[in-house]
Amino acid sequence: RQVALPRDPTLPPLVFHYIPWFGSAATYGMDPYKFLFDCREQYGDLFTFILLGRRMTVALGPKGNNLILGGKLSQVSAEDAYTHLTTPVFGKGVVYDCPNEMLMQQKRMVKFGLSTENFKSYVPLIKKEATDFMNNELKPVAGEWKQAHALHSMAELTILTASATLQGKEVRGKLDKTFARRYEALDGGFTPINFMFPNLPLPSYKKRDKAQREMSEFYQEIIRGRREGGADHDHDMIAALMSSAYRDGTPLSDSDIAHMMIALLMAGQHTSSATSSWTLLHLADRPDVYEELYQEQKEKFGNPDGTFRDLTYEDLKDLPLLDSCIRETLRIHAPIHSIMRKVMSDIPVPTSVAAPAIPEKNASYVIPEGHFVLASPGVAQMDPKVWQDASIWNPHRWVDEKGVASKALAEYDGGDKIDYGYGSVSKGTESPYQPFGAGRHRCIGESFAYLQLQTILATFIRNMEMKLEEPFPKTNYQTMVVLPLPAKISYRLRK
Ligand code: HEM
Structure with missing residues (x-):
């Protein structure tokens, strides 16, 4: 007994x-x-x-x-929590398939590729992709409302803009059906089921493994081509990684670079497309804010003849309302819930x-x-004890006259310790706002994500009106990233 x-x-x-x-x-x-x-x-x-x-x-x-x-390395390990999910998708030797010290060095190498100089060259490229997508896929017409599926459209545009910039010309040039099939098979192996059950005898696991090998070879072929051809690819991540080395001087192998590129693709794709979809859904739901954003664009970039001057990287730092809309979206729809x-x-x-x-x-x-x-930073981000009207999407909370998020928020953490004002949200490990995580595993893609989101949204705001004709979608928690359930946005060309 x-x-x-x-x-x-x-x-x-x-x-x-x-x-x-x-x-x-x-x-x-x-x-x-x-x-x-x-x-x-x-x-x-x-x-x-x-x-x-x-x-x-x-x-x-x-x-x-x-x-x-902020836990100590001797106490908490990310690689022991994630490797069974990520290594079959990213590939061996990088991220969580190596000691933490190596991941830290890999992150430093990626940061080198996310330089201001690179970012400056990305803004026109993202604008071009967003404009082409609008003209060729969305085809808005003045005076006639059309509809598009928010998440599908944003997922497509995100991969187009990420490949035109970070991923590099060759990837952008080969976004064909084969690439899409491989990406889908890899993505199909990056789910909560894979996290919970690392080794199930399911066809999707086999497909994932095959796609990983093919994707790795796809990137390695690009790298070999560059080594042989010596073409000029200064501004993308493959170039940055090819010129990087570990502290002891060991360069990254071709397979390391390939696997890091897959990791970056996976890390950025759903998080960014979820954020642009949620932001657009909120904007379509709030035509008043959308109109304010249009005025922000007109004030900063409007020409006397009604056209707009082109955006530059520097301009993106001075768009408080657009910035706040993204910031607020990330508060109530943090893509990573756990x-x-x-x-x-x-x-x-x-x-x-x-x-x-x-x-x-x-x-x-x-x-x-x-x-x-x-x-779960999202819990503090939606805590009514911290935020006034916590469940309401209100971008203006970030730009009130004193630049303080809310009185309750300032008091919650001793007030003066962390400055929650616009543009200076805490990056510390003790904060009620951490959509990009904190500490040694904090996201390094934040600036790139903002750049991509702001440029895409600005392009849409300048050219289209939007509205939501159906109920605001509920959340899909069955995926790794918190996504909106299928919902359509109505749009038409501005007169
Ligand atoms: C880590 C969120 C976009 C690359 C993280 C973490 C979060 C996060 C919460 C911490 C994970 C943890 O501590 O376990 C986001 C959000 C994004 C975004 C909300 C967009 C809105 C991107 C992009 C890239 C990227 C575009 C690549 C260009 C990474 C990398 C890590 C990371 C390399 C580090 C993982 C580690 O050190 O363990 N991200 N991310 N992310 N993210 Fe992002």
């Missing part, structure tokens, strides 16, 4: 569930934010839930974000995250080795 032992009181509270191994998989999977907010209501900012056999310990709020995203790490050694939980587990002994909670930790 088994006797249930009393649970260690320093373990974080365990979320109630009926089925032992399955745990809270269904409620978390269906709507992670509802699940996390509900659990917070019941258990506070620190709790553990069971997800298909894994013990996931969640720490919420800015202090919880700090505990996980950031995970594997716990490598016990983590004592500071009392700022959760009150002591045993108050009389002043003993804190401990997250044990072997658990996973889960940070």
